[in-house]
Amino acid sequence: MKIPPLVDTGLELSADEMRRYSRQTVIPDVSAQGQRRLKNAKVVCVGAGGLGSPILMYLASAGVGTIGIVEFDTVDESNLQRQIIYSQSDIGKSKVDIATKKIMEINPLVNVITHNLKLDNSNVMEIFKDYDLIIDGSDNFATRYLINDACVLLNKPYIWGSVLRFDGQVSVFWSQHGPCYRCLHPVPPSDTPSCSEAGVLGVLCASIGSIQATEAIKLITGIGEPLIGSIIMYDALSMMFRSLNLSKDPSCIACGKNPTLVALLEDYESFCLPPSLSEISVFELKLKIDSGSEYFLVDVREPHEFEIVKIPGGQLIPLAGFLDGSALAKMPFDREIIVYCRSGKRSATALQVLKDGGFNRSTHVTGGVLAWAEEIDPTCTVY
Secondary structure, three states: OOOOOOOOOOOOOOHHHHHHOHHHHOOOOOHHHHHHHHHHOEEEEEOOOOOHHHHHHHHHHHOOOEEEEEOOOEOOHHHHHOOOOOOHHHOOOEHHHHHHHHHHHHOOOOEEEEEOOOOOOOOHHHHHOOOOEEEEOOOOHHHHHHHHHHHHHHOOOEEEEEEEEOEEEEEEEOOOOOOOHHHHOOOOOOOOOOHHHHOEOHHHHHHHHHHHHHHHHHHHHOOOOOOEOEEEEEEOOOOEEEEEEOOOOOOOOOOOOOOOOOOOOOOHHHHOOOOOOOEEOHHHHHHHHHHOOOEEEEEOOOHHHHHHOOOOOOEEOOHHHHHOOHHHHHOOOOOEEEEEOOOOHHHHHHHHHHHHOOOOOEEEEOOHHHHHHHHHOOOOOOO
16 A cells, blocks of 8 residues: 655755765665655654664664654563674663664664653553654563554554564554554454563564564655555565455454544553453462462473473473363362463463363462562572
């Protein structure tokens, strides 16, 4: 779908800018006029991690005039495998501070605005209103729905990207011209693990982040056809790209014919939890363990995770067994079933399977082994 340039032509380019961007302005479709649009553009990236790193670096290199960064985390050693904007010496430091420094080293002619905070429904509208487009470098469904809903309400284009293991996806959601994220996922997927749980090939982040940055440049300058109404699916193992069409859902609550989403949700975290689940805290589980209560404790992670750290007494039955139904034959009806995983997401999915299978005396551990390590046994290895 061909659309007009998102950003007006700004000020003339300086001699320094003409030299810096010469390999870009020499492209007829871009030209000095397109470079002036980039200079006049304001783009915010939510997240400065695996996807955010290449996005921010390429936006700066391309000459996007104002770059916003929304990030509240600090650099961890496990980030360095894929978050290429950081180095060993940055461990423990603020991501927005380090990312800003790196951007200014790449291109001192751009302006960086930092938002060192967690994006939520109390600040997202105020942050987004001053930017031309929003790029999503987040890694969880709650933030994606929040970004989407804010962009629909503000009529802003939303460049979405997702990575997991060897697979990546990219699309552009803009309700004025096509579908939104809710047209793709009307309800939150319940069986998709996070990157921290399932892993991600580091270089995959560069591939997908680069495509997201490319889409931003196309939208700003009006060149080519942006991925509105299309999703790019990338399989790194087969090195294959596929394009899938996505149409606007007439019944979508955000951008359909009769939208009912007229304001942000109060709690996006709760919205993304599977319905009708029973939960138990690590403190409650510890009391059960100490009191000798009768229960059946199940770890739904993968075998290699089970070897790293476990809650005492847990029996390993990976989530795949719940999804294909084979695990149900191992479940007792005469005892409470407690399931756990790394953070609580996979165990919530397993619990829903148990509930659907008639195992009403079942619950899952909120926070999983991460909460156990933080609140109960700090000597546990976390990953």
